[in-house]
């Protein structure tokens with residue numbers, strides 16, 4: 143039996159990253175809600191991000207293999223859907239890492255009422271930091287992201303959609 147504290151297990155789980163954005167850990171994202179160690183048994187609580195993102199199964203198995211690799215055999219991983227995950231749960235550090243990775247956001251994506259298409263408020267180009275940006279497609283490389291283009295430097299970039 144491995145004796146560990148909640149903090150030690152949290153530290154181990156910093157190895158678990160989002161498969162789509164490998165610079166972000168599940169703690170950065172706010173997906174990791176809780177770690178509770180009791181008499182050698184570990185309970186990990188996670189909340190999925192976007193329901194459209196297929197990453198959660200992968201994240202679960204990453205958590206499991208990380209715990210097993212560190213000698214934990216008695217563990218459970220609980221998925222909690224309420225309260226629902228929002229981009230507000232992302233840490234400030236996560237937002238900086240995201241920008242350095244070339245992804246803007248999170249910013250809300252809202253339909254334009256009197257027109258065609260979508261507008262994005264407060265999307266800043268991760269390359270030149272201009273806010274003269276517009277959306278090309280509501281869906282970028284994954285359903286969680288929108289494809290943007292910067293009017294200032296002309297570069298396309300992904301925007302992490304706010305929830």
Ligand SMILES: [Zn+2]
Nearest residue numbers: 267270292295
């Ligand atoms: Zn730009």
